[in-house]
Amino acid sequence: MIKLDAMENPYDLPEQLRHDWLQHLAGVNLNRYPDADMLPLRRKIAKRDGVDPEQVLLGNGSDEIIQMLLLATNPGTCVVPRPTFVMYDMISRWLKRPVASAPLRADFSLDADHFLQVCAREKAEIAFLACPNNPTGNLWDEETISRIARGLNGQLVIDEAYGPFAERAHTHLISSNVMVLRTFSKLGWAGLRLGYLLGDADQIAHLNKVRMPYNINALTQASAEFLLDHFDVFEQQAAVIRSERERLHKALARIKALTVFPSQTNFLLVRVPDAAAVFTGLKQAGILIKSMHGADPMLAQCVRITVGTTEENDAVIAALKEMSL
Ligand SMILES: Cc1ncc(COP(=O)(O)O)c(C=O)c1O
Structure with a gap:
């Protein structure tokens, strides 16, 4: 199939890289718990993305980070465009958090004013924008996203799961209430389950309190550290x-x-x-x-x-x- x-x-790993990766994994001590703090891995990711290691939170896929965000943010409504990635809505509901949505236009573009009106009406504590959006595939224009980033009172999560295939990134918008979510899943490491959130260091420290201590297993940590050197x-x-x-x-x-x-x-x-x-x-x-x-x-x-x-x-x-x- x-x-x-x-x-x-x-595409799977090229033959030689697979061989070297397996050799690297052979050095992992499975009898020990994984590194709970993961500073070396956070350092590598931070360097690549031009932020400080304190601005990086690691998750078991970005799905887990969405869950952490919805757990740690003040109780209150989560606002999303519609249609978008289903997990924002599903996890909110699991956590008994109300969800409101703002429909996209027929051409799947996003009306920033309407989105902000829904956020204000619902007193949104958190909002997610998948940039580019799943399942529509389009990337909303820069002005739309930055207007929402400027106008929202709650937390804004810009989900760049498809960033590697897009013409634009949004790390320049990071502030005390704007974060950028990324994953290695679509780039070829779906089986490793590794995603990360970039944000203001205080926000990341707050979110880190709800992170399970060993959420990234030792094989994933070792794999990611190795593969980042062959990016x-x-x-x-x-x-x-x-x-x-x-x-x-x-x-x-x-x-x-x-x-x-x-x-x-x-x-x-x-x-x-x-x-x-x-x-x-x-x-x-x-x-x-x-x-x-x-x-x-x-x-x-x-x-x-x-x-x-x-x-x-x-x-x-x-x-x-x-x-x-
Ligand atoms: C927009 C978006 N965000 C996040 C994810 C979750 O990715 P992962 O948990 O594999 O990092 C997906 C997966 O399809 C997605 O489409």
Whole structure:
């Protein structure tokens, strides 16, 4: 099965790097608890991202950091755009935190004034903006995001899970109430479960109080420290994925029955005549994608296709061309 349903990087580690990584892991003492403070790893990440190690909080995937944020922030409403990444809403509800949403416009752009009005009306304590957004794939314009950053009274979390595939980052907006969330999952380390939050040092210290002491296991810590020294490999893979995304976009846009939305991520949102039929047809062709139909009225008859390798993308193009859409 060609797996294009979870926004994973389709490329595994190159042979030599895999060999060296395994040798590095052989030095880990499994009988010992992991390093709870993880200063060496935070230092490496901080250096790469141009912040201080005290500004870095590590999580077992960014999902865990979303949970920490929703646990540690004052009780009060969480505001999100709609549609967006489902975990903001789900985790808020698990934690009995009210959630309010501001719908995107029909073209998936975000109305900053309306978003801020909803935040003010609901007395938002926290808001999440996925930049670029999942599942729509687009990146809201800079002025929209900075206006929300300036105008919000509560905490703003700018989630850059798809940052490696986007034309712009937002670390310059970090302040006492604006944080940036990142993950290594989409860059090729989904199996390691490692995400991080960048923010004001006081905010990070506050959030660190709800972090489980050993939330990042020893193998993940050792892997990340090793792989960060070979980051060019993953940056090159991301560049290939970006150019494959453009190629896939063009090829699918040529199929009359499809509407392909602009993407700054490693996936494409595509409106098809019948999402269930396309999902089943691709599955029969050995390709697994995600149907978004039913997730939100704005996503009616939409499917989300992760960008794969050249061969995988060719298989998607061929299968969709063959279907009588
Ligand atoms: C916008 C966004 N944020 C966060 C995540 C979670 O990533 P992870 O927990 O793998 O770091 C995802 C996963 O799909 C996502 O789409």
